[in-house]
Amino acid sequence: GDSVTQMEGPVTLSEEAFLTINCTYTATGYPSLFWYVQYPGEGLQLLLKATKADDKGSNKGFEATYRKETTSFHLEKGSVQVSDSAVYFCALSGGGADGLTFGKGTHLIIQP
Amino acid sequence: GAGVSQSPSNKVTEKGKDVELRCDPISGHTALYWYRQSLGQGLEFLIYFQGNSAPDKSGLPSDRFSAERTGGSVSTLTIQRTQQEDSAVYLCASSFMRAGGTYGYTFGSGTRLTVV
Numbered sequence: 001g002d003s004v005t006q007m008e009g010p011v012t013l014s015e016e017a018f019l020t021i022n023c024t025y026t027a028t029g030y031p032s033l034f035w036y037v038q039y040p041g042e043g044l045q046l047l048l049k050a051t052k053a054d055d056k057g058s059n060k061g062f063e064a065t066y067r068k069e070t071t072s073f074h075l076e077k078g079s080v081q082v083s084d085s086a087v088y089f090c091a092l093s094g095g096g097a098d099g100l101t102f103g104k105g106t107h108l109i110i111q112p
Numbered sequence: 113g114a115g116v117s118q119s120p121s122n123k124v125t126e127k128g129k130d131v132e133l134r135c136d137p138i139s140g141h142t143a144l145y146w147y148r149q150s151l152g153q154g155l156e157f158l159i160y161f162q163g164n165s166a167p168d169k170s171g172l173p174s175d176r177f178s179a180e181r182t183g184g185s186v187s188t189l190t191i192q193r194t195q196q197e198d199s200a201v202y203l204c205a206s207s208f209m210r211a212g213g214t215y216g217y218t219f220g221s222g223t224r225l226t227v228v
Binding site: 032034036042045046049089093099104 | 217
C-alpha cells in the first residue's frame with residue numbers, strides 16, 4: 001500500500017538558517033503530494049501541494065518539488081523564523097478509494 | 113460554514129464516563145474523517161464517512177468508540193467508559209472526495225480530551 005516516510009524530529013535550527021525536511025513516498029500510479037503544518041494547539045493546515053511530476057508547490061517562503069524519479073517531496077525554506085516552529089506532515093493522495101496517507105510528522109523548533 | 117468546526121475545544125472527563133465530540137464539516141464536503149493524535153505522535157485514522165454509504169470503521173481502536181453522521185453533515189464521535197489512554201487530540205477533517213483529489217483535506221482545530 002501507499003506510504004510516506006519523513007525524517008525524524010525534532011529538528012532544531014537557529015533563526016535565518018536554511019531548512020530541509022525530507023519526505024519520500026511509495027505509491028502506485030501518480031499521487032498528489034501535500035505538506036501540512038500544525039502550529040501549537042491548532043489543527044493541520046494545508047501549506048502547499050503539487051499534483052504532478054516536476055510541479056513545485058510554494059507558500060509562505062516554503063517550497064517543495066515533486067520528484068518522481070526519486071519519489072520525493074522535500075520541504076525547503078531559505079531563511080526560517082521563530083514563527084515557523086510547528087509540526088510538519090507530508091502526505092499523499094493516491095487517487096484511488098483510499099484517503100490521504102500521512103507521514104508521522106516532523107517537529108521543527110526555531111531558536112532566536 | 114467557512115471551515116471545519118469542532119466542539120468542544122477542550123474536554124476533561126473522569127475515567128469511566130462517556131464523552132461526545134462534535135464535528136461540523138464544510139458545507140458541500142461529502143467525505144468526513146476522524147483522526148486521533150496522541151501527545152507527540154502522528155495521526156491515527158479512526159473512521160471515515162462518504163455521503164450516505166456505510167462508514168469505514170477500520171481504524172476504531174475498540175468497541176468503546178463509535179461515530180455517526182446525521183444527514184450527511186454533522187458527525188459525533190462517542191467514546192464510552194473512557195480510559196486514561198484515550199487522552200489525545202481528536203481531529204476532524206472533510207473533503208470533496210475520499211482521496212482528497214488535488215485539494216487535500218480541511219481540518220478542524222481539534223478537541224483536546226483529557227481523562228483523569
